[in-house]
Amino acid sequence: MKTLPYYHVDVFSDRPFSGNGLTVFTESEGLSKEAMLRLTQEMRQFESIFLQRIEGTKVRAYIFTVGEELDFAGHPVLGAAATLHDLYYPEKQKAEWEFVLNKKTVQVTTEKGEGSFKATMNQGRAEFGKELGETETDWLMDAISLNKDDLYEGCRPVIVSTGLPYLIVPLRRNGLQAKIRVNDLEEKIRQLGAMFVGILDIPTLTIRTWDNLGSVEDIATGSLAGPSGAYLVKKGFQSSGTQIQLNQGVHLGRPSQLFVKTGMSSGELSDVYVSGHVYKISQSILLAAKYLF
Numbered sequence: 001m002k003t004l005p006y007y008h009v010d011v012f013s014d015r016p017f018s019g020n021g022l023t024v025f026t027e028s029e030g031l032s033k034e035a036m037l038r039l040t041q042e043m044r045q046f047e048s049i050f051l052q053r054i055e056g057t058k059v060r061a062y063i064f065t066v067g068e069e070l071d072f073a074g075h076p077v078l079g080a081a082a083t084l085h086d087l088y089y090p091e092k093q094k095a096e097w098e099f100v101l102n103k104k105t106v107q108v109t110t111e112k113g114e115g116s117f118k119a120t121m122n123q124g125r126a127e128f129g130k131e132l133g134e135t136e137t138d139w140l141m142d143a144i145s146l147n148k149d150d151l152y153e154g155c156r157p158v159i160v161s162t163g164l165p166y167l168i169v170p171l172r173r174n175g176l177q178a179k180i181r182v183n184d185l186e187e188k189i190r191q192l193g194a195m196f197v198g199i200l201d202i203p204t205l206t207i208r209t210w211d212n213l214g215s216v217e218d219i220a221t222g223s224l225a226g227p228s229g230a231y232l233v234k235k236g237f238q239s240s241g242t243q244i245q246l247n248q249g250v251h252l253g254r255p256s257q258l259f260v261k262t263g264m265s266s267g268e269l270s271d272v273y274v275s276g277h278v279y280k281i282s283q284s285i286l287l288a289a290k291y292l293f
Contacts, residue, residue: 002293004028004286007083008045011075011119012220012248012256012276019256019276020220020249022079023048026087033062033069035292040064046218049076051084058098059084067211071102072163074121074222074258074274081108082117082278104163113277120275121222126230126262129159129193132167136192143188144169144197145179152202155235159194160227162272166198166209168231175201176251180214198224202237206247207258219249220256226272229260233269240264 006025013019023043028036028050040048044066052060061080063070077099085095090112097108099121108121132140137156141147146169151157155170167189169178178199189197189212198221199208209224210217218224225246232238240262249256257277263270 002290004289005283006043006286007087007283008281009079009083010279010281011079012222012258013254013279014257014277016279016281018249018254019279020075020218020254021045021281022076024076024080024083025050026083028052028062030293032292036062036064037069038292039286041066046216047073047076049080051080054100057084057096058100060100063101065211069102070164072104072223074123074225075220075276077101077106077108077121078119078222078274078276079278081110081121082119083280085110085112085117086280101163106163115279117278118275119278120273123162123226123272123274125162126227126234126269126272127161127165128230128234129161129165131156131158132192139188140167140169140197143180143182143185144199145177145181146171146174150174150177158231159192160231162223162226162230164196164223165194166196166224166227167192167194168198168200168227170231170235171199171201172203173201175199175204175206175208178208180210180212183213185214186212196224198228200228200231202232204247205232205245206250208248217252219252219254220258220276221248222258222274222276225258225260226274229274230262230269230272233262233264240269
């Protein structure tokens with residue numbers, strides 16, 4: 001009988017049963033992408049990651065939400081790296097990994113701790129794209145149930161990416177009041193070059209994001225943490241080389257801590273590092289795998 005091992009971990013949490021849950025399939029060779037999507041929907045985590053070892057500590061990874069495949073995401077890569085460390089090198093204090101994704105390759109370091117792992121990924125340089133004009137800003141703020149007065153003074157929404165382009169909305173207040181209330185958000189923001197909207201509440205260093213219908217809010221989002229940290233440094237709210245703690249998921253009952261550090265070279269932002277703790281929750285075997293091949 002064909003079986004598949006899989007693991008459940010919590011990422012970006014300082015304790016188990018918090019942070020963002022993730023399903024890690026460590027032996028996904030032979031699975032089609034349709035099968036990966038079906039498994040993600042079955043597991044009902046926000047995302048699942050499917051791994052295929054290339055050689056040594058180099059792996060090919062495929063990331064899915066319940067609705068689509070993603071070219072890049074943060075918490076799946078960190079959670080997968082910690083899972084591999086625990087599975088293949090449990091005696092080592094530190095391990096380094098290379099994850100080959102659809103459009104980029106990322107380096108990850110994992111360190112074994114007391115009951116958990118700390119995982120750090122190099123997301124590369126942040127790319128700053130379009131800053132919204134006045135009319136576009138008016139539309140966006142209305143679409144997410146806010147108004148322009150909620151924006152941080154002197155700031156406008158801007159697209160920032162370290163692998164997944166977010167339309168960052170820098171706020172001075174009412175971050176928890178934001179809510180998507182339109183049905184065509186995805187169409188509009190993708191015309192601008194963004195995949196998702198990311199709320200960045202600057203006074204509290206809290207971030208939020210959803211699917212583009214606003215029906216599911218993410219608990220902890222590594223692909224948003226990198227762009228948010230880069231934005232804070234570029235705009236002078238934080239300093240390069242210092243660790244920034246971003247908060248997410250508190251109001252959802254899953255408090256999450258995401259740590260970001262950016263480098264600086266010749267006056268320009270360089271690599272963005274995102275890290276967090278990973279707790280192994282459970283491991284299991286998929287018995288019905290034969291129906292997927």
